[in-house]
Amino acid sequence: MNDLRAFYGPNAGYVLELYDRYRDDPAAVDAETRSFFDEINPASLNGVAVSTASRPATQPSTEATADVPGIVAAALLTRAIREFGFLDVQLSPLGDKPHGAPELDPTWHGTTAENLSTLPATAVPSPVAAGAANAAEAIERLRAIYCDAIGYDFDHVQIAEERAWLGDAVECSRFAQPMGAEAKRKMLARLTDVEGFETFLHQTYLGQKRFSIEGTDALVPMLDQIIQGAAAGGTREIVMGMAHRGRLNVLTHILGKSYAAILTAFEGGQRRAGTAASDSSDDGVTGDVKYHLGARLARTADGNVVSVPLVLAPNPSHLEFVNPVVEGMARASQDTRDAPGAPTQDTTASLAIVLHGDAAFPGQGIVAETLNLSGLPGYRVGGTIHIIVNNQIGFTTDIRDARSTLFAGDLAKGFEIPIVHVNADDPEACMIAARLAIAYRAKFGKDFLIDLVGYRRWGHNEGDEPAFTQPRMYAVITKHPTVRALWAKQLVDE
Structure with a gap:
């Protein structure tokens, strides 16, 4: 249980739930999980987290304790950006303010940008975390994808394979090649x-x-x-x-309809007598308007x-x-x-x-x-x-x-x-x-x-x-x- 890699990504919400149970009643979780939480220095729960993701799974962490709530908060914020980020995109050319969502604020999840900067980038389960200095930088990269120019709205897709493909395509910028x-x-x-x-x-x-x-x-x-x-x-x-x-x-x-054909329709060419120019078709027979054809x-x-x-x-x-x-x-x-x-x-x-x-x-x-x-x-x-x-x-x-x-x-x-x-x-x-x-x-x-x-x-x-x-x-x-x-x-x- 000392290897925190198992707590990143999809498991983060489950870990938070286990931790809440543990705080209410240590006997409410299994012995291995209880032992892990027992080993955490209480002072570290609001302090610095050091990633153990680079260590072999068989080696326990001896250099630092883990900020489990902070890691979980980072994972929950990551999920919120994916799910609600489109609500923060400036979609209207007329400058109407985006609707926004409170879940996009780190404080909603019990953390801050400062706290995120103390976490490893791997606390953000996303391809954008690669090369980021810390979780705060990885989160900003994720915001640049989901809250900037395009509103990706597909959390309602229930088939996991499709949802994963869409998320991977977006976060890997598969279709966002810069224009030459x-x-x-x-x-x-x-x-x-x-x-x-x-x-x-x-x-x-x-x-x-x-x-x-x-x-x-x-x-x-x-x-x-x-x-x-x-x-x-x-x-x-x-x-x-x-x-x-x-x-x-x-x-x-x-x-590929020619300009001449469009202009002929405006001029009313070949229309039947008594038919208004704006209501004439190309052949003057149907009587239908040019924007129905x-x-x-x-x-x-x-x-x-x-x-x-x-x-x-x-x-x-x-x-x-x-x-x-x-x-x-x-x-x-x-x-x-x-x-x-x-x-x-x-x-x-x-x-x-x-x-x-x-x-x-x-x-x-x-x-x-x-x-x-x-x-x-x-x-x-x-x-x-x-x-x-x-x-x-x-x-x-x-x-x-x-x-x-x-x-x-x-x-x-x-x-x-x-x-x-x-x-x-x-x-x-x-x-x-x-x-x-x-x-x-x-x-x-x-x-x-x-x-x-x-x-x-x-x-x-x-x-x-x-x-x-x-x-x-x-x-x-x-x-x-x-x-x-x-x-x-x-x-x-x-």
């Missing part, structure tokens, strides 16, 4: 394409509905990353579904000679109605009919990507209905990647009046779907989230959710004046620089 200079320039070019398109439409067709992407511009490079990752993993078709927010930009920059494209993945067909399903004004349609399209394309007999399913054949609104995801029952089908034998598609395009408002409804949960994606927790929250003004964090999503789906064949927290630069549509209903919010948005401007400034500063 060329990648950063490409990101700037992509954001320029996205913003320039919206700016041109806004200035040329003032007041016409387009449901712009502005405020969540990073969605486009995120989709680039997911598509490239899926293609590299052998996916042969990608089926997408989304509502109207940002749809024209996705049609242009992801599906679908598209199809064969896109070449970086570094591969194969092309990956992309399909964006048409979608009505019932925002989430397309979800089961997309899942059905993906499921159908996964059937292999080359051999005689019943078709076999190949879940790597296609990938479903569904984009949601932050008000619609918790607000429309079809979302829960579709998620409920996702794990059933007849409906599995090997995992769907969900992205909530979160502009923190539903038409004119504030968050506090729109849902009963803290986050827009909390519904997904009931289906044990890992969630990553990212600030839409941080393109690098968005790329990390996208890489993690596609890797998790490839590994476990299950759904993954990205909560892209941004804002809506204009009204619900461009004919609305949002300052009438959200004056404070839009006073901030009006002065807030675009993500392209922020990214360009960062590159100049570097």
